[in-house]
Amino acid sequence: MGLGDWLNDRTGYRAGLRRVLDEPVPGDVNWWFTLGSVLLFLLALQFVTGITLTMYYAPTPAHAYDSLRFITTQLQFGRMLRGLHFYGASFIVVFAVLHLLRVLFFGAYKSPREVTWMTGIVLLLLVLAFGLTGYLLPWDQRAYWATVVTINIAKSTPLVGPYIADIMRGGPDIGALTLSRWYSTHVILLPVGVLLFVVTHLYLMRRHGIAGHFNPRPLPTSPFYPVHAVKDTIVIAAVFALLFTLAAYTKAPLMGVADPSDASYVPRPEWYFLGLFQLLKYFPGKLEPVGAIGIPTLVVALLFLLPFLDRRPERDPRARPRVSAVVTLVVVAVSTLTWLGFRDTPVEQDPANWSPRAVAGLDIATSQRCVRCHAPGGAGPDLGRGRINRDVQWIQTHVADPDMIAGGLRTPPPEGLKTQETRAVVAWVQKVREGAPLPHVAGAERLAFDVFATRCITCHTIDGDGGKEGPDLSHAGKKHDAAWFAKWIADPSSINPDSDMPAFRGRLTDDEMQAIAGFLAARR
């Protein structure tokens, strides 16, 4: 007796396997019936990639972002792993909706399959909850601000809203407790829920058999394996090839690290919540709960109770015009809202665009006074690796007076950095942490960036960053040309005797003044 025979004798696995594989399937079951298997495959793939990601992900505000950057930039196959998990989530939403529409179209939710349908709706909600909780985990700007919005939507629920929001946050603020409870929900609670409901869904599917076509033809049945399984497998192969290509050739997005103090960021949800996000725009003020809670709840309740609202046995969509019309209407509405949401999406800032501050910071940080300690094998960590976990205040204190923090390791530099230089280095550190490519700024423009970010920025703003004492220079070139700027910067009183701006002749070199004048004239 071989090992297989022995195992079969003790467990009876062969009979069980035969029962699973030999299910008689109606002969008119076509390619539309492969969608459930695709979902099963995608869910399994999310489990496998998700478990692997948890080996490297750290669910704390201090480390989440850096651990993700480690996964995508340093871990072998890490980018691929995250890509599969990230795009896999979107694939699941797409195929779940297609699967749902297939069942709606073929009228397969009708008696005796009401409970199968209801478990399916629960699974759809669980999948969306996965998307929502997973979105926070990278702890980047998108994650943070989308979660702020999500929690505020929950907060608008009548009566219980504020309590729900507190529970979602784990306190009055979004922070460490929020991240860890969303993580726990994402990797333990929801997987257990999905597992339970998938098993129930499959059990019920087998219990009632596949509904098949609404106008059945008298074809003989055939066993699921291999006659129908081959179709499932081919579709799964195509879906996997598509997902693999997407993960290999497009980078799953990762913005700058979450910054609760940055009020300029415009939050965006993941695309499958864009429709809902767009809907809220039409319900301002007191009406907001109608769009945020009312309409979605109504749609879900309608879906959930559909088998009881449409109880006649006809399955042909032409024989039940009211259901077909409402379904079409909902599909068109959701698609339109999603499309409108897409159209309104602001352009994400290209990480390759560097502000003058960040460029100046790069030039300071790669100058001798930083590099003599911050180099491979030096007393300080190599800054170019973007592993800076210190907060902004610490960095400011340190660059202003390195000796104060790293006391006794070396002789202090002749002078510390000035405030604007410090802020420039901090801006550069943020870029490094984001893993931004080096800036394409050279020559006179680079010199202008360096001067602007260490001098002019004290009083003048460009692109929303800088002091308010002087005029905003974002579009300075619309008013004056380079020659005028050169004259003005050298000595403002030669043009306007009442100007408060100091003269820079003698404080800046001629090259620096030429560079900054040309830079400002080009800002249109």
Add this chain to the structure above:
Amino acid sequence: MHHPAPEPPLTPAEISRRRWLRSVIGAIVGSISSVVAVIVGGAIVAPALATRAAGWVPAGRLRDLDDDVPTPVTVRVTREDGYYEAVDQRVIFLVRSAGGSVKALSTTCTHLGCHVSYDPASKLIKCPCHGGVFTPDGRNVAGPPPRPLAELPVRVDASQVFVQL
């Protein structure tokens, strides 16, 4: 309720068709599983194979050392640890011989990894766990330790001692 017709007996052609279908399924499932296994397996195994590059760390000044007396020195080692940089404080012995050459010794006992310390009274390095005894230059002379204390590469640069960790 509609009942589909049961399956008729299989013809030899159908049997061979199904055999072929089974091999198609097997090939696809095998390919997808291998791709996923390489990605997941690679991601899990790769960090285990990484080696750490040793760097030179300043460990003190030559003139602060006494001849033939192991001086415990705490060195600060930054070490890349996945997504963050860990800072380890490690204690080593610096021993200057009468001739002027410097040795750096690990303070980890070669028996079971306890931390040894220098006993000035007996002029021996002793392990608190199982009574291992070493001479000031690291030779194992009594107790269970099977080997001398590990010696670390040392470099002296302008009277500053560097060790490689």
